[in-house]
Amino acid sequence: MTLPTTEDRDPQSIGLSAKPDEEVLAHILQRQIVALEAARDAMPQIAGAAAALHAAAASGGKIGYAGAGSAGLTALTDCLELPGTFGFPADRMRILYAGGAKNLMTLAGVHEDDSEAGFKDFQESGLGSRDVLIAVSASGTTPYTLSAVQAANDAGTETIGIANNADTPLLREATHAVLLKTPAEVIAGSTRLGAASAQKAALNMMSTLVALRLGHAVRGHMVNLVADNEKLRLRAQRILQDLTGCTPDDAAIALQNAGGRVKTAALMLLKNLDVDTADRTLALHDGNLRPFL
Template sequence: MANRRTEASHPAAQGLHAAPAAVVLGHLLTAQVAAAASVAPALPALEAAAEAAAQALGQGHKMAYAGAGSSGLMALADCLELAGTFGIPPDRTPMLFAGGAAALLHMTGAVEDDPALALADLDRAGIGAGDVVICISASGGTPYTLVVAETARDRGATIIGIANAPGTRLLALADLPVLLDTGPEVIAGSTRMGAATAQKIALNMLSVLVGIRLGHVHDGYMVNVIADNAKLIDRAARIVANLSGAGMDAARDALAQTGGAVKPAVLIAAGATPSAAAKALHASHGHLAPALATKFS
């Protein structure tokens, strides 16, 4: 433990307990900004990871997340947003969290050391050849996460390993290693701080690029969603109106014809029949730009 960078003493930690509140908060903010900056060197690795994940999902495979403790929480936060943001079915993006749902209410350290839990979660998620597993561990040595990574790799899955310390076992065994070198925490070992901030940013970027590659984003709009409540219906109508050039009434009428699905509604509002919209989206593999270029008569 003493050799882990995430457990080392931070330069700002000396005398922190006696420092004025403004000084403490200043040190914490500076550390958060530095953590965010640590993502920049990882951009090429994140690009490669996102391309692999998008390819897997595009071919009908899964993109799973795995982690324990604070790292697991960052993974879970990203995982849970994928259905609402990009319309990706939850069964295609399983979450393997050490301790399961019970650990979300009361996190205990023991679950991250239990290989049997990792194996059971992996079996439950049905991970196999062609899938991608995003394994996240600040230290790069969390037993639960390592067991998931090693076993999933043995079963033919591609492993994306995200860690906050160089030279770690997770990065060594990953097919696509992503190093977020955040260094020591202001509160030694509290990786919910700098390490988690960098992880959250990296995961946001990775999953957004995945969404774009799958055709679920167009001009910055979420176009692969189903509007099923008042807020989403209003948002979807504005998206359809903006992308089709039609008015709000036409946008709402188009959404009514598609059951709230945005992509076909954009095409219908642009002049397509429902069947022509479906045909165009099938031909473009769900990407809206080439479908919009279709001449609807």
């Protein structure tokens, strides 16, 4: 019987229990590294998916994520991190997770098979023709995730499918198919290992590329962050000093006057503007600080 890669057993991982701890750990790490290479092989597909994500973000569209189990958790992480890291508006982010928030503590597998819930969750998401849905499923066959993608296609929502098995329904259904051809897992079927590492890498690559294109990441800094705690305030001050050459005190004052918004504070310092004028000037350039540097 031929098994899909995500369910197959890795011959190199048989007999690990008889080996010393550090040798076992070294093997697990090496298999993770091999899995990550799948993201390199999928670079053209990831670039195409990022272009769709960029178009939606630049036009004011919403970004949705769909998934179940560990793949859904990987999608959820990306969704939750983008507002804080790159300033993607939280009110334009959506997460469709099998079983909903109440399933995050138990990860009951039964919800993965609920096609009706995938359809219903999409309908309630408010995603439409200007938006994009990123669906993640290691197997590429998860019923919940597939039904969400099918509903998205029917609604004219652009879809990105990320899977670790070739020639699977998710990759056939999605507008943009990203195959992460990872090897069999150290523990057969445990796709929270190599498959999830490759998924996370692909999502990181996509979102960071989009942030760069939108001007949310400039000169290696996350300039679209809003400094709302002490760690971020100190980071924001360092960013302002690096971008404008100002003193620590000037950075702190500008940041406070700008309500913690790094781009606004930077433009105030660079062009000697007040808050309102800096905001209007940024708006004229689609929020991109790069032309002023």
